[in-house]
Every structure is written in structure tokens, then in C-alpha cells.
Amino acid sequence: MENKKYSYNPTTTSLKPLKPSKGKMFRNIAAFLIVTAFFGMISGFVFSKKVNSPEENTIAVELEEMRIQYELLNKKLKQSQEVLGQIEDRDNNIYRSYFELDPISEDVRKAGFGGVNRYAKFTDWKYADIVTEVSKNIDVLNKQLVIQSKSLDDIVISAKEKEKMLSHLPAIQPVANKDLTRLASGFGMRMHPILKIGKMHAGTDFAAHVGTPIYATGDGKVSMAERQGGYGNVVKINHGYGYETLYAHMSKFKVRSGQSVKRGDVIGYVGNTGLSTGPHLHYEIHKDGTEIDPVSYFYQDISPDEFKILFDKSQQMSVSLD
Template identity: 40%
Template sequence: MANNKYIYDPETLSYIPVENTLKSKLKKLVPYAIGGGLFGLGIYIVTAVFYFTPKEKLQAQQIKDMKSRQAIFIERLNEADKELDELAVLDDSLYRTMLGVIPLDSTQRMAGTGGSNSYEEMINSDIPSEIIDSYKMLDNLVAKMNVQKSSYSELFKEATINVNRLQHLPAIIPISNWDLKYIGSGFAPRRFHPILKRWRQHEGIDFIANVGTKIFAAADGVVSSARLSDSFGRVVEIDHGFGITTLYAHMSKFEVKQGQKVKRGEVVGYVGNTGLSAGPHLHYEVHVHGKEVDPVNYFFKDLTAQEYRAVVEKAQSVETCME
């Protein structure tokens, strides 16, 4: 009796027994089956996503660490490649210039880099592409380093042969209290002249300084001219031999005279504001075989590689010259 169920019939005022068929039983079980299935599926998803065996957890952490180290390795390779490119720029624009050696062209600089034949076996294997790219970057870096090493060996030989020529190169900054913040316009094909109010070529570099600041000879040589010019004011020119001359303009006072021999670092005059000048400064030029060249390329005795780059950037950023 306990398992029998009844429903009340108000018409007959009596209880009618309910038949407990298989269909009705199955119908009652459906909600429980669906709920249980969904619950089981949820447990499976949570387990699959968030639960690993200790071995799987260790492997996942190792993969994460390897990817992190790989990223650091790539970053350092890029930094080394950038530094090597900067050394190449200094080599061509500075060291080779001072020794009169022709700069290396891009084909020579890139000799031995590139190519994919040596990586075909790696590409066809299961090695990740990131690892293959690292090998390529490292090989290119080594090839460029070998080219730079050969270049330095060549320059060292030239330096030992041309010791006398090096003494006559304008290798120092010609002003005593130079500082990056006091550098004006640099060598450029087009600068605005503050007095003439027009754009024209600027054939040197301006050092802003107080009147009376000492000006030094950039190298050994002979004073070829110490004169008064309408545009340059008091100006001194020094012939250093080997086709190289330097010019120092807008002086307030001479300390040398024409025909006088001078040594590198000797005072030749003092900063002034003479000629077509917008303020006290030294306008300094370097000429090689009668052609104006960028003086910054010859400051190798006073500047580190980082300072050299900073001077170039500063001089190129100023659009208005002092004269």
C-alpha cells in the first residue's frame, strides 16, 4: 500500500488509484538525467581546463619559461645588431674619413649574411620557427662582426703608416667649454640665415659661447690667413697639409698671425660677435681639398661613440644658423 498512489475525484467523492507505468516512470527520470548530464559535463570542463597532473604542470611552466627566455634572447640579438650598425656608421663616417680610406659599401657590409640553404634541414624538421629565426639572426650578426673586424684591421694598418697625417687631422673640438646644449646649427645644405632672412647652405657648425672664450687649433698646421671679413668678421684659416684646412670665424680677437706654425690645442683667438652674426659664437669649418665637409666627422679625439651620435642629432635638429 505504501507504494500505491491515489488522486481524489470530487465527482465521486472518492480516491482513485494511479497506475505507475514504465512511461510515467521514465518521464519522471528525464529531468534528473538531464541535470546529471549537465553537472557531469561541467565537472569535465573544469577538470580539463584547470586541472593538470604534476608532470603536465611542470611541462607547461617549462614551456612558458622557454618562451620568456627566447624573447629576451631575441631582444639582446636586436640590441647587439643595432650597436654593430652604429659602429659601422662610425667606421665609415669617422675612422675611414680621418685616415682617407674609402668607406665600405652596403654590399661589403652585408657579405656573408642572408641565404636560406643552410636552414632547409631545420625548416623541414619539427624545430619551432622562433628557434630557426634566432639561428638566422645570430649567423647574420657573426657575419657582420667579421666584416667589422676586418675593417678595423685594415684601419690599424693605415694608422701605423700615416702617423704624421693623424697629427695634422682636425681631431678636437676647437672651443674650451663646449657642451651639447651650446651647439647651434650643424653642417647642412639648407639653413635659415637670421640676418639675411633667407635659406642657404651652412658649411660648418656653430658653437654658442661667451665673448672671450678660447678657441683652439684643431690640429698642427700653418696659419694661412688671419683677416677681417664682411661676413665672417675676424676669421682665421689654418692649413694642416694633406689637403685639409680649418676655418674659425666671428672672433673678437686674434692670437696668431699669417704664416705662424701652430700645434693642436694652441689658442688661435677668442669667441666674438663680429661680421654677420646673430650672437656670440664660433663658426667652425673643415675643408678637404677645397670642399667643405661636416666637422663632426673629425671630433674623434673628444667624443665617445654615444657623444658623437648626440652631437650629430643636436646639430641636425637646429634649423636656424647663427650667421
């Protein structure tokens, strides 16, 4: 039933419907519209906010966890790069330097990646920046590891070659100390005992009894084992790397030409053949065809003090035995 308002007329004893004023009518309409608009805005705000499903909530949590893990991984990568950097520094300044290899430049070790942008596929990802950075760091680290591994391969090869070279160097005395009667003459200008003239003495004389063993002073191949003029019975050993040794005045050989020998092998025996005034071994070292003082290469059998005494004695001799 319509809710209407009436006025009572006592004269006619009747009810007359009341008509609302226009002002009041407008106020009522305005209030209604305001209230309607307010509730409409509230409803729109509430219902416009998306409500995630349980699966979507789980994915969101996993994505956030993934972001955290990527950041941790990136920190570990940077720590690994720092450790590798220390290894690279030792590699350049110690290992490669010792084996006379050129250092690897920083540009080569940490060069970037040119060409196509290999990280473009991450552009539309939610965490594109962190994923891209991690991927770049992994690629750079992998490249550094490959270069460092190659460097270590070079060092191993050089170490083996160095070991081989060191075994070939003439580095011990050809006559053992226990068998020496004396060091007769050293390297330099000496008076020849037979020719009675000053002559360059290109080696060192080791006085010892006839038959005393003579040892190869380094690995190599016998290039000559025969009688040769004033040197008498001579053995020459080619050690490679520009080194050759000569052993003269031997009583007899124990090797033949073309035979390979190792440091410490007996190659013959002390004698008095050729132009010699007494049993001894005349020993020479040649480097690239030039005679050098053998006393500088006796480092395995003697101490520094013994070396100084040996060197002083070699310089005091004025007459050689050959």
C-alpha cells in the first residue's frame, strides 16, 4: 500500500492528501542518488580486486622464493670469481713466470661475449634483471675456467719439458770427489806443460788414478767416441738445448757413438792418452758452440762453501796437465 500523508479538515470532517513540496522532493532525490553512487563505488572497488586461486598463490610464493635463490646464487658466483681471480694472479706471476710463459692478459681472461644478445629471451620475465645477471656471470666464469684450464695444460707441458731440460744439463762432476787426487787446472789462459806457451785452457782438469770411472754429467747422446790428436781418447756427448760436453785423455771407452746415456752413467775411465803429463780427465762444456767454465755447473755434489773453494783453486792454477 502506498504510504501517503493526509491533512484533516475539521469543517468538512474529511482527510485531504498532502502533496510534498518541490524542494523537499529534490532533496529526497539527491540524497537517494548520492547514497546509490557511494555504494556503487564501494562495490566496484571490492569486486574489481582480483581474488587469486590457491594455485596462483602457490606460484607467487614459488616465484618469490626463486628470486631469493637467484640472488644467493649470484653472490656465490661472485665469490667463486674472486677465488678464481686469485688463482689467475698466481698463475700469471708465479707459475707462468717460472716456466717462462707469457702472462695471459686481463682482456683475454675476462673478455665479453659479442654478437647476438643471448639474454634477450629473459626480457619479458618477471625477474629479468636478476636472471640475466646470473646467466652472464655463469658464462663469464665458465670462460675464465676454460682459459685457466688451458693455461694449466701449458704449464704441465712446460714443466715436463723443463724437467727434461734439467736432466740434460751437465750438472755434476764427471769424476767423483772421493776419486780425485786434486783439481789440476781450471778454465782460462794457462801455460801448456808440453808446448811451453800460453794457451787457452777451455776446460777443467781432474787429476785421478788411471782407471777411475768417468761419469756422464747429463742425459744425452754420444756424438763421438774415438781418438783425437792431442786430446787422446775423447768422448763427446750432445745433451740438446745447445749443450755439449767433452771428456779427453781417457784410458778406454765404455760407450759408442750414437749411444744414449743418462746422467751418472759411466762412459769411460781416466787415462793419460794424447798430450798429457799425468793421468787426468780434461773436461769441457760447450754452449751453442762456445766453451764455458765447467765449474759453474757443479751444483749437485758440493755445498756453496765447497764451490767457492773449488772456484778459487781453479783460478790459481797456472799450468795445465794438457
